[in-house]
Amino acid sequence: MTVTPPIRQTGDLMYPGHVGCPGCGAVIAMKFALQALGEKTMLVIPACCWAIIAGPHPQTALKIPVLHTAFATAGAAASGLRAALDRRGDVETVVTAWAGDGGTFDIGFQSLSGAVERNEDFLYVCYDNEAYMNTGVQRSSATPFGTRTTTTPGKGWKATRKKNIVEVLAAHRIPYAATASIAYPDDMMRKFRTARNLKGGSRFIHVYATCPTGWRVPSDMTIAVARLAVQTNIFPLYEVADGVRYTLNESGDRPVTDYLEAQGRFKHLGEADCSAIQAMVDEDWHLLMRKIDG
Amino acid sequence: MKAVLEGSHAVSEAVRMARVEVVSAYPITPQTHIVEALSEYCADGSMDARFICVESEHSAMAAVIGAASGGVRTFTATSSHGLALMHELLHWASAARLPIVMAEVNRALGPGWNIWMDQTDSLAQRDTGWIQLYVEDGQEVLDTTLQAFRLAEAVNLPVMVVLDAFFLSHTYEPVDVPDQADVDRFLPSLEPRIKLDCDDPCAMSQMAPPGVYMEMRRDIQKGFERVPEAFAAVEGAFADIFNRRYGVMEAVACDDAETILVLTGTAAGTGRQVIDRLRSRGEKVGMVKLKMFRPFPVREIRSVLGAAGKVAVLDRNFSFGASGIFAQEIRAALYNGKAHPPVFGYIAGLGGRDVTVDTLETIYRMTCEQAVPEAESVWVGLNPPN
């Protein structure tokens, strides 16, 4: 029998206080990430919920250095910081950009693409809560089909797909790209350790991070919803080495309705909409399987 | 050692001798020669630095912000649309108190596309918290770039060295290139007052609520208030070694001048000729070459211009719905002073149009002939409508 070791609660690199909402998935993501990355880590955080969660001057919720930066700049600012550390002869510290989906899929996309095309020696983490949460739940290009947000309200719910960011990053042929979920902490921390040790090039981890406030789910459902995303294959957990070698870590076979029905943001969807979503998920899954088999 | 250098290469030479460690830039005419030379230096090892080839100017400034936060000496260069694209991060760099140095080549903004000389790009950034220094010739380009690092690091504020497109960036002049040993004496390696460090963790540029924001802004202003003294000290140290000094502004033949022309950049070089010619005809005319625009040298402006009968300001820039920007600032500086001579504002030389000896003589003549200035800036050298 294999025993999964319990998650270490010691050596936490977050202070007990922060200003995230109750049940914030992005806070849980940070906690796990830092446990795996360790204290020789510097964070670069653009505008996003985490720019607030980390605390206002003169306080900080984190025990490691943090460079807050403008919304569109995580990739570039992290490149510059990496260059400075290289000049200082510090090769141990891992520069980690920590951005939301808006700062990654949308406004920060250009600087991220530029940085990973240069194969900058850093880890870029996107914690994905599938909308601009900090500004009040507006849609991003990470918002999935069918979602109501404050800019896709009522009958105008989002009728286009979510951008597949991991595929886009893999297409840059970076050494490492992976998805991770706060509902699978061992898998997630293993990936962060892998990324930490893979120095010399760009590593990208796409972390699924439930937002109870924006998704209209109870705050005690954060992990359950995150797990359902994996179990329905809406967010399968996998890794891509060098943009071509795919490994599947976690998936499932539950219907998407199990996931959709748990969240207020999808409440308006009818049976036909749910079937359409199931078809999209199936299609994406087959595409992924082709890569994993090949 | 005397060398014939292109203005752009006077910048790159200074940056190399300043032992900058991280350069990040994105190409735009007429800044390209600066960054091409720096790329070459980094590639051939004559400069021990990392050149980050980013995908935009926005990222160029973000990258040097990241690098400067890591505690190393940084440099970037841009022009016109590139500077406009950086705007958000110009604010960021100064409020983060990072001693970044940037060469900015004055170029017009489109549409229509125009790659030539115009000052509106840099002057439109006047409220971003950057020290701005306008230079006249190749030697001043090199000297000011070197000084900019020491000044920036003394006050923890970013510095923009501003040079005219083509008239300066692409013009070859003899330049005295200092010895590296002397430069090292003038500019020791950077000892950052604050930097990101895992052994002493801190958060930089984090959220600043109403209870702290105002004091932070006030601190930046206090930094600016220290600039005149710091600049004088930098110039003194520079003069001790290199025997050259420029001042925040230079008064030429102003002592008994009835009319003073205020000029910037390469127009000041033309102005020197004009002053000689007019003086030889007995005209009581002087010239102020304005070098420092931020912080604005109010004290010096009042003491020199206050004594004049009339002031004529050349603006190679324009603020729509207002007037030339240097003229606005000079009027504002004089207003609460003891003496306030009338300030005549002239717009000339936009988008690369030449400002010749004739242009400046015309401006002088128009100023002499009129008792009081027009409400609006007067546009000089416009082509007749066809």
Ligand SMILES: Cc1ncc(C[n+]2csc(CCOP(=O)(O)OP(=O)(O)O)c2C)c(N)n1
């Ligand atoms: C240039 C710019 N545009 C807009 C904003 C406003 N803004 C701040 S955070 C944010 C949304 C962030 O969304 P995301 O990256 O998904 O992170 P989240 O807030 O969801 O954690 C926006 C639009 C900004 N700070 N800067």
Ligand SMILES: [Mg+2]
């Ligand atoms: Mg988001």
